[in-house]
């Protein structure tokens with residue numbers, strides 16, 4: 001199947017661009033505006049990106065983009081950025097990509113058939129300025145950005161990679177209906193959890209299994225080898241970030257359980 005080159009429906013954002021966000025600096029709500037970013041926004045995007053990277057408590061949480069990579073997404077050849085502006089400038093952005101069949105396609109980590117790699121849409125990074133954290137912008141920008149790509153003409157596969165130590169991001173991606181389906185290796189060592197969601201599937205029911213510590217890669221490997229998927233994530237005050245594994249139920253099993 002030929003790789004997806006989704007159409008970006010700009011009107012989805014342009015018809016309803018405004019949202020109110022709590023600003024932690026001014027301690028007031030700011031009226032903010034969403035926009036699909038163009039190449040002219042590169043300097044602003046890189047400035048926000050560098051400031052977010054520089055204040056990460058652990059640099060392993062997040063692999064920075066080069067200027068060239070970001071420019072490649074902004075020109076909308078293999079991705080796009082949805083940005084959020086306040087009256088002072090760019091406050092947040094979300095990157096979505098369609099990686100084609102090349103090595104950057106996370107489908108390789110899940111053993112997705114070559115013929116299906118072209119259907120993969122990838123959630124790349126989200127950066128939220130610290131003054132807007134806590135407004136649920138990672139989830140909101142993802143949903144709005146994905147809304148611009150609807151309707152999919154055929155079955156899309158949504159993938160993303162998250163550090164097992166990036167609790168906020170992992171909890172948010174699971175809240176969006178994604179599940180841990182594999183691991184991404186670097187230098188032959190698993191370093192990222194790979195999450196998946198089928199865009200044509202409404203929702204998934206799970207036969208619930210054990211909880212594992214998010215940072216315990218061996219336990220993830222064990223669960224995945226047993227055919228289980230990580231479908232729930234929570235921050236436990238004593239045990240830290242936890243992931244629950246389970247087995248996907250067929251839709252009729254879900255109906256029986258309800």
Ligand SMILES: CC(C)(COP(=O)(O)OP(=O)(O)OC[C@H]1O[C@@H](n2cnc3c(N)ncnc32)[C@H](O)[C@@H]1OP(=O)(O)O)[C@@H](O)C(=O)NCCC(=O)NCCS
Nearest residue numbers: 062124125126127128132133134135136137138139168169
């Ligand atoms: C991950 C990230 C995008 C989440 O931002 P967000 O959408 O604003 O987060 P949420 O609204 O879901 O936040 C939920 C809670 O976590 C807190 N929080 C979010 N990010 C936080 C961070 N980096 N450090 C500490 N607390 C954080 C919020 O304040 C909120 O707490 P509250 O409910 O008590 O107010 C943001 O933290 C960020 O830009 N991080 C740096 C880059 C990164 O890691 N990106 C994700 C990988 S692609």
